[in-house]
Amino acid sequence: MVTDDSRLQHGIDGHLIRGGTSKGFFTSSDAIPTEPDARDAFVLELFGSPDPLQVDGLGGSHTHTSKLMLVDRSERDGVDLTYEYAQVGIEHATVDWDGNCGNLASAVGVYGILEGLVEPTEPTTTVRIHSVNTDSTLEQAMPVVDGEPTPYGDCRIDGVPGSGARIPTRYLHPGGGMLGATLPTGNAVDELSVDGETYRVSVVDATNVTVFLEASDLGLDGTESPATLEAREGLLERLERIRGAACVELGLVDEPAAASEARPTMPFIAVVAPPQGYETTVGGSVAAADVDVVARMVSTGRPHHAYATTGAMCLAAATRVPETIPATVARGTGDAVRIGHPKGTIRIGVERGDGETIASVSIDRTARLLMSGTAYARDPDRL
Missing domain, CATH: 3.10.310.10 (Diaminopimelate Epimerase; Chain A, domain 1)
Structure with missing residues (x-):
């Protein structure tokens, strides 16, 4: 009012x-x-x-x-x-x-x-x-x-x-809510050319849209802190250029450089890696046995302090879509995915639908x- x-x-x-x-x-x-x-x-x-x-x-x-x-x-x-x-x-x-x-x-x-x-x-x-x-x-x-x-x-x-x-929340039929298909490019993996380099990415639309890369393709292990990612010379700028190229591929902008202003939030961009142990940014530790995939996400050009919930849901769904990069590096095929992020872990429930569709993703929050x-x-x- x-x-x-x-x-x-x-x-x-x-x-x-x-x-x-x-x-x-x-x-x-x-x-x-x-x-x-x-x-x-x-x-x-x-x-x-x-x-x-x-x-x-x-x-x-x-x-x-x-x-x-x-x-x-x-x-x-x-x-x-x-x-x-x-x-x-x-x-x-x-x-x-x-x-x-x-x-x-x-x-x-x-x-x-x-x-x-x-x-x-x-x-x-x-x-x-x-x-x-x-x-x-x-x-x-x-x-x-x-x-x-x-x-x-x-x-x-x-x-x-x-x-x-x-507070349990279920997102029903999350695939394609923003761009019309769980794999909006029609491919599990695409190749993008940026600054003379070729990058393998998976673009997935499930509760939100994310461009996924394997951490090792950027010389990362996937357990870096946000401060470490920010300190790596040229890394965030390179990720933004990759995200811009993905925006062009999706038809969201005409030129990659336009993405930072025309599409600053969607899609997210994230790097993923196999399960491994690491120290958190809040003084704890995560064991490799306690996670199914490790990931670091960038939003509006800055590393996320933990992991955005819709981004985590997208990642969890992506691990159940065959041949995507998250599906390749993640462990497990059960009804939940445990994601390791800078401050600890987040657990996302995943319910498969008919064929390769995702019936729902869910999360407990406060x-x-x-x-x-x-x-x-x-x-x-x-x-």
């Missing part, structure tokens, strides 16, 4: 909520402008972008803390809520509405109950959710105590201190309301 308690700034009511290893501002779609250019200008002002610190807005200076979720009551039969997600640029004036965030999606039910869009039932409220970005359906089980989403529980996820209530109130943005036309 838009508020009128300031004549000089636009105020919108909403909630700051952590979902999984991300946090973002949740509000309704009617709280911001609808015309695309005006909408993006308002969102950038709200988050304080472009600025590496986002000191004059809601953004938290990292990709996983610069996110917006617009959530409304759904008009679809059998669906309770609908949401649209935006990744807000930090150093660049971009707002990307093409991707998805599985971490924040785990908190959509929290917002729906807080706003009275979903009738709470105890101990668990089942919420069916439609993602505008991927035109897909999610099923979520929200733990409820005294009519509110409870923040208490014994579920722990790597990348978030402490524990919280377990979520917590951090703040409720009115956020303010100046009028972009007056700046």
Whole structure:
């Protein structure tokens, strides 16, 4: 809801909520402008972008803390809520509405109950959710105590201190939600020519789109920390050029260099490697026996501090698609995939469908309301 308690700034009511290893501002779609250019200008002002610190807005200076979720009551039969997600640029004036965030999606039910869009039932409220970005359906089980989403529980996820209530979320029929096919190029492996070098990649669309490379093809072992990846001279720029070439192959841009602005978020790009042990960035360790695949992901040009949830779901699904690079390096054929990332591990459930299709992917996350109130943005036309 838009508020009128300031004549000089636009105020919108909403909630700051952590979902999984991300946090973002949740509000309704009617709280911001609808015309695309005006909408993006308002969102950038709200988050304080472009600025590496986002000191004059809601953004938290990292990709996983610069996110917006617009959530409304759904008009679809059998669906309770609908949401649209935006990744807000930090150093660049971009707002990307093409991707998805599985971490924040785990908190959509929290917002729906807080706003009275979903009738709470105890101990668990089942919420069916439609993602505008991927035109897909999610099923979520929200733990409820005294009519509110409870923040208490014994579920722990790597990348978030402490524990919280377990929120299981299933993504139904995730293949092709963004580009029309699980293998949008039609191939399990493609070859891309970049700077005179040829790179083997697998492009997979399942809850989100990711370009996968084998770590060894870049001289990596797959267990590097984000700081190590950033320090490797020219590596992130090379990965962005490979991602740009993939965007051209997918018909998303005309020139590879255009991808960083026209398609900054989707697709992700990630390197994968066979199971192996390594030290985490939070002082722990991961044993080779505890993971089925090791991966490092880059989003908007920066290594992810852990691993984006929709990216992890895409990777898990990709390990079940024959002949892809993830399927080649991963171990196991069961109903779950354990992914090793910089801060630890993440477990993704995978349900196979008929033939080579994926019926669903699922994950357990936690979520917590951090703040409720009115956020303010100046009028972009007056700046």
